[in-house]
Amino acid sequence: MNAMTENWIAIGKLEDIPLRGSRCVKNGDMTIALFRTADDQVFALEDKCPHKNGPLSQGIVHDGCVTCPLHNWVISLSSGTAQGADEGSTMTFPVKVEDGDILLSLDGHKE
Amino acid sequence: MKKKLVIIGNGMVPGRMLERLYDQAPDLYDVTIFNAEPRVNYDRIMLSPVLSGEKTYEEIIIHGDGWYIDRNITLYKGHKVTEIDRQAKTVSTNTGETVSYDKLVIATGSNPFIIPVPGHDLPGVLTYRDLDDVEAMLLAAQSRDKAVIIGGGLLGLEAAAGLKERGMDVSVVHLMPTLMERQLDEAAGHLLQRELEGRGIKIYTSSNTKQIVGDGKVEGLELEDGTIIPASLVVMAVGIRPNAQIAQEAELDVGRGIQVDGRMVTSDPDIYSLGECAEVGGQVYGIVAPLYETARIAADHLAGVPCEAFKHSETATKLKVTGIDLYSLGDFGQGDDREEIVLRDAQAGIYKRLVIQDNKIIGVVLYGDTSDGAWFNNLLKTGEDISEMRETLIFGQAYQGGTPLDPSAAVAALPDDAEICGCNGVCKSTIVDTIKEKGLTTLDDVRAYTKASASCGTCTGLVEQLMSVTLGDSYNPAAITPMCGCTDLGHDDVRRLIKAKELKTIPDLMQALEWKTSCGCAKCRPALNYYMVCDWPNEYADDYQSRFINERVHANIQKDGTYSVVPRMWGGMTSSTELRAIADVVDKFDIPAVKCTGGQRIDMLGIKKEDLPAVWADLGKAGFVSGQAYAKGLRTVKTCVGSDWCRFGTQDSTGLGIKLEKFMWGSWTPAKLKLAVSGCPRNCAEATCKDIGVVCVDSGYEIHFAGAAGLDIKGTEILGNVSTEDEVMEHVVALAQMYREQGRYLERIYKWAKRIGVDEIRAQIMDNAEMRKAYYDRFVFSQKYAQVDPWNERVSGKDKHEFKPMADLTLEPAE
Ligand code: SRM
Numbered sequence: 035m036n037a038m039t040e041n042w043i044a045i046g047k048l049e050d051i052p053l054r055g056s057r058c059v060k061n062g063d064m065t066i067a068l069f070r071t072a073d074d075q076v077f078a079l080e081d082k083c084p085h086k087n088g089p090l091s092q093g094i095v096h097d098g099c100v101t102c103p104l105h106n107w108v109i110s111l112s113s114g115t116a117q118g119a120d121e122g123s124t125m126t127f128p129v130k131v132e133d134g135d136i137l138l139s140l141d142g143h144k145e
Numbered sequence: 146m147k148k149k150l151v152i153i154g155n156g157m158v159p160g161r162m163l164e165r166l167y168d169q170a171p172d173l174y175d176v177t178i179f180n181a182e183p184r185v186n187y188d189r190i191m192l193s194p195v196l197s198g199e200k201t202y203e204e205i206i207i208h209g210d211g212w213y214i215d216r217n218i219t220l221y222k223g224h225k226v227t228e229i230d231r232q233a234k235t236v237s238t239n240t241g242e243t244v245s246y247d248k249l250v251i252a253t254g255s256n257p258f259i260i261p262v263p264g265h266d267l268p269g270v271l272t273y274r275d276l277d278d279v280e281a282m283l284l285a286a287q288s289r290d291k292a293v294i295i296g297g298g299l300l301g302l303e304a305a306a307g308l309k310e311r312g313m314d315v316s317v318v319h320l321m322p323t324l325m326e327r328q329l330d331e332a333a334g335h336l337l338q339r340e341l342e343g344r345g346i347k348i349y350t351s352s353n354t355k356q357i358v359g360d361g362k363v364e365g366l367e368l369e370d371g372t373i374i375p376a377s378l379v380v381m382a383v384g385i386r387p388n389a390q391i392a393q394e395a396e397l398d399v400g401r402g403i404q405v406d407g408r409m410v411t412s413d414p415d416i417y418s419l420g421e422c423a424e425v426g427g428q429v430y431g432i433v434a435p436l437y438e439t440a441r442i443a444a445d446h447l448a449g450v451p452c453e454a455f456k457h458s459e460t461a462t463k464l465k466v467t468g469i470d471l472y473s474l475g476d477f478g479q480g481d482d483r484e485e486i487v488l489r490d491a492q493a494g495i496y497k498r499l500v501i502q503d504n505k506i507i508g509v510v511l512y513g514d515t516s517d518g519a520w521f522n523n524l525l526k527t528g529e530d531i532s533e534m535r536e537t538l539i540f541g542q543a544y545q546g547g548t549p550l551d552p553s554a555a556v557a558a559l560p561d562d563a564e565i566c567g568c569n570g571v572c573k574s575t576i577v578d579t580i581k582e583k584g585l586t587t588l589d590d591v592r593a594y595t596k597a598s599a600s601c602g603t604c605t606g607l608v609e610q611l612m613s614v615t616l617g618d619s620y621n622p623a624a625i626t627p628m629c630g631c632t633d634l635g636h637d638d639v640r641r642l643i644k645a646k647e648l649k650t651i652p653d654l655m656q657a658l659e660w661k662t663s664c665g666c667a668k669c670r671p672a673l674n675y676y677m678v679c680d681w682p683n684e685y686a687d688d689y690q691s692r693f694i695n696e697r698v699h700a701n702i703q704k705d706g707t708y709s710v711v712p713r714m715w716g717g718m719t720s721s722t723e724l725r726a727i728a729d730v731v732d733k734f735d736i737p738a739v740k741c742t743g744g745q746r747i748d749m750l751g752i753k754k755e756d757l758p759a760v761w762a763d764l765g766k767a768g769f770v771s772g773q774a775y776a777k778g779l780r781t782v783k784t785c786v787g788s789d790w791c792r793f794g795t796q797d798s799t800g801l802g803i804k805l806e807k808f809m810w811g812s813w814t815p816a817k818l819k820l821a822v823s824g825c826p827r828n829c830a831e832a833t834c835k836d837i838g839v840v841c842v843d844s845g846y847e848i849h850f851a852g853a854a855g856l857d858i859k860g861t862e863i864l865g866n867v868s869t870e871d872e873v874m875e876h877v878v879a880l881a882q883m884y885r886e887q888g889r890y891l892e893r894i895y896k897w898a899k900r901i902g903v904d905e906i907r908a909q910i911m912d913n914a915e916m917r918k919a920y921y922d923r924f925v926f927s928q929k930y931a932q933v934d935p936w937n938e939r940v941s942g943k944d945k946h947e948f949k950p951m952a953d954l955t956l957e958p959a960e
């Protein structure tokens with residue numbers, strides 16, 4: 035994948051997402067969760083935990099990961115994979131921040 | 146087409162077999178399991194810790210429902226197989242299912258043996274085999290005071306210790322002259338008896354049961370010599386019988402158990418048997434180590450992987466009673482051709498005995514100090530000639546080769562294939578390699594990845610020593626348990642340092658206390674946030690991103706991502722206006738479910754997150770505030786009707802409950818805090834199992850605390866008696882504040898009280914008026930900042946972003 039061939043969609047400003055927090059973007063039936071980490075990086079994952087589809091957007095964000103609110107699986111924001119002894123992965127989407135605008139691509143990828 | 150594998154019985158052994166089978170050949174079989182017990186596979190070995198209260202059932206589950214779902218296994222819980230039709234290759238159940246198989250595994254375990262004395266079928270006579278038995282014993286422990294255990298073997302003594310722990314008056318009746326005679330020699334049996342008697346358990350050895358007496362239910366047990374022991378609960382733990390009935394009916398070869406060859410195949414080549422029901426090489430087994438071996442072999446064979454045939458090996462026995470260390474292995478009978486080496490240390494309560502034949506160890510009994518068990522086991526297994534070290538052998542590994550070694554050096558010196566965890570058959574090199582490969586640093590991780598110390602737990606010490614040997618200084622098992630992986634500090638240190646160093650924000654704290662991660666984790670952040678809220682009520686800005694979702698959005702998340710909303714109904718009182726407002730909200734927002742909670746109020750379930758503010762707005766108009774059903778904070782104050790209505794009511798329990806709730810709502814606490822006020826000792830508000838309870842009496846009020854009725858069940862302790870409502874308020878509030886200041890995050894009040902000591906709490910709250918007043922004042926001060934209805938705040942716009950998606954690409958593709 036390279037940036038030239040991707041379709042970037044502007045979805046809002048960096049400040050729209052609370053620091054160490056998350057917001058959702060609806061795309062038809064799918065919900066995509068955008069996360070902002072303590073160091074202002076932004077990541078996008080499908081809002082579905084690989085365990086039992088828990089809404090990851092509602093979890094606690096820490097160290098490049100989010101802890102699912104339903105049963106505490108820890109999911110890496112960059113790769114979408116479950117950490118520790120748990121196994122599974124969630125779809126990730128390319129996302130970048132340019133001049134404070136968040137740009138999302140719907141070209142999802144699963145490990 | 147996948148082949149059909151059907152398994153009868155879902156115990157520990159077939160569970161282990163399936164793990165191995167899925168590792169070896171994940172796609173070979175469609176698996177169906179029938180289990181007579183209505184549950185998943187759990188660690189039966191750990192039933193005694195569940196009985197004694199050291200573990201919960203949830204903690205001993207081996208494979209949760211998800212495990213079966215992930216592997217597409219059909220698990221029929223609560224279905225008993227009643228017939229195997231070998232011609233048609235089907236099995237049928239008592240619920241009318243018939244399923245066909247290509248390969249069948251019979252793993253029906255054992256049945257506890259019931260001695261057929263008169264009275265054996267009276268209500269109140271139990272066996273000890275599964276969770277139902279434990280639950281029945283716990284129920285009996287609540288309401289009954291005396292229990293007799295028949296059988297002084299491993300199971301019987303674990304049951305006795307567990308029931309004693311639960312507050313029963315326990316006797317053990319044992320047929321033989323010494324306890325656990327199959328595993329222990331006489332001397333060790335006596336030491337064990339002394340220890341148990343010291344704990345208040347009565348022991349009758351050389352005693353045979355004549356009958357169980359009682360009219361309609363158990364009332365006692367009569368011995369052959371005429372002695373009558375009063376009892377309202379009798380537990381028979383006299384042995385087990387392989388459960389081979391269905392195999393017998395299907396005309397498979399059955400001896401003591403279902404006979405199998407070294408590959409676990411029965412007399413029918415398509416039927417396997419393993420676990421306690423199987424007889425292999427003329428032996429049946431009743432502990433998991435050899436049984437897991439049968440599981441491994443059957444799995445390999447089913448997967449078509451070459452493997453060796455089953456070989457008998459000696460396995461060690463340990464008793465899982467906290468504070469009693471005993472270990473026995475092999476053959477320790479006496480004989481002309483045998484010699485023994487014995488070591489006794491009366492002061493320390495230690496007894497060790499080795500039985501030697503032809504310069505080899507053939508039996509080991511250790512009591513009081515079992516740390517060399519693994520080493521002796523290894524010598525026994527390898528058949529090493531011990532003549533060189535005969536003089537020092539009994540002192541253990543540390544004394545071999547001159548200077549005594551420290552214990553971890555002894556562990557370091559164990560050979561790579563030394564077995565560390567007997568239950569799960571994990572050897573030293575597996576543990577060390579996994580620690581290195583996966584970079585494991587905690588005991589929990591090692592358990593998750595290697596299974597070592599994950600069953601009965603008696604090898605935990607060894608595993609920890611292996612961890613220190615492998616990880617060096619970075620692992621220190623003796624240290625205080627750290628809050629989480631982000632720090633080495635425990636909760637109490639952190640709380641102390643927050644005050645001492647005046648740390649008032651989470652980033653400040655992480656800097657000052659050298660947190661190892663950039664911004665903590667989901668374990669420490671909510672704890673730190675609570676400590677800050679509690680210690681700096683007027684200064685600290687609550688960090689919502691450090692709160693669990695329920696507390697962040699002030700509603701309870703449900704399994705499908707919707708929310709539930711529970712408004713306060715003060716003291717459980719409501720009115721037609723309130724009920725009408727709730728009914729209107731339910732209709733307007735199409736709320737799918739409405740339920741009366743166990744906390745005397747109404748729960749509306751299945752609300753979409755986007756709708757929450759509007760739901761709250763409508764509820765707010767009717768005067769409702771948040772019930773904080775999600776909070777580590779004050780939940781409900783249950784009340785009964787009291788002197789307002791009840792013919793027995795001694796005081797206005799409803800009024801007092803409402804007063805307490807109105808005074809205390811909004812306060813955050815280490816874990817949830819639930820109160821109740823009952824109008825008389827009939828206690829209809831169940832005040833004696835609450836975090837804090839008040840029981841009204843003629844002369845005033847009895848204040849209770851530290852009850853539990855959730856994961857644990859425990860009656861309250863009495864704090865003391867007071868005579869006016871104002872005094873109740875002051876004492877209850879002061880107690881709550883003391884708990885707020887000292888409790889560790891997620892520690893319920895009964896656990897805190899156990900740690901601090903009930904007497905200490907009484908001394909500070911009942912006897913020291915000055916301290917009580919100071920606690921009370923600090924609570925009142927913090928309430929000024931806490932009693933803000935979070936729903937109203939959000940209706941007025943706070944945290945708007947939480948409830949609205951950031952963008953909807955379906956509506957307006959932003960291109
Ligand atoms: C709604 C309710 C069940 C009901 O329909 O009656 C309920 C529902 C839940 N309880 Fe409960 N408990 C409810 C009364 C109780 C009671 C009975 C009582 O309060 O009188 C208990 C036993 C007493 C006690 O508190 O221990 C109880 C012991 C638990 C426990 C075990 C706590 C423990 O430390 O032992 C949990 C798990 C936990 O907190 O970690 C729990 C957790 C939960 C959670 C929050 C599970 C979760 O994390 O999602 C459930 C939330 C459902 C929801 O979204 O509303 N619930 N729960 C009750 C709400 C009462 C209320 O009005 O606020």
Ligand SMILES: Cc1cc2nc3c(=O)[nH]c(=O)nc-3n(C[C@H](O)[C@H](O)[C@H](O)COP(=O)(O)OP(=O)(O)OC[C@H]3O[C@@H](n4cnc5c(N)ncnc54)[C@H](O)[C@@H]3O)c2cc1C
Pocket residue numbers: 153154155156157158159179180181182189190191192193224225226227252253254255273274275300303388391419420421422430431432433434436463465568601
């Ligand atoms: C309290 C206690 C403490 C123990 N402590 C230890 C210990 O410290 N160390 C140790 O090694 N071992 C210990 N054991 C023994 C160990 O738990 C067993 O050896 C082991 O669980 C046997 O496993 P299994 O799979 O053969 O049978 P089980 O675990 O007994 O499972 C058999 C299952 O099959 C089901 N079943 C039976 N008949 C049918 C049927 N017709 N249709 C469908 N399902 C059926 C039963 O309901 C049961 O769930 C202990 C046992 C108990 C009860």
Ligand code: SF4
Pocket residue numbers: none
């Ligand atoms: S409401 Fe309570 S008891 Fe019921 S399922 Fe949920 S946590 Fe368990």
Ligand code: FES
Pocket residue numbers: 083084085086087088089102103104105106107
């Ligand atoms: S759904 Fe995410 S941990 Fe269970």
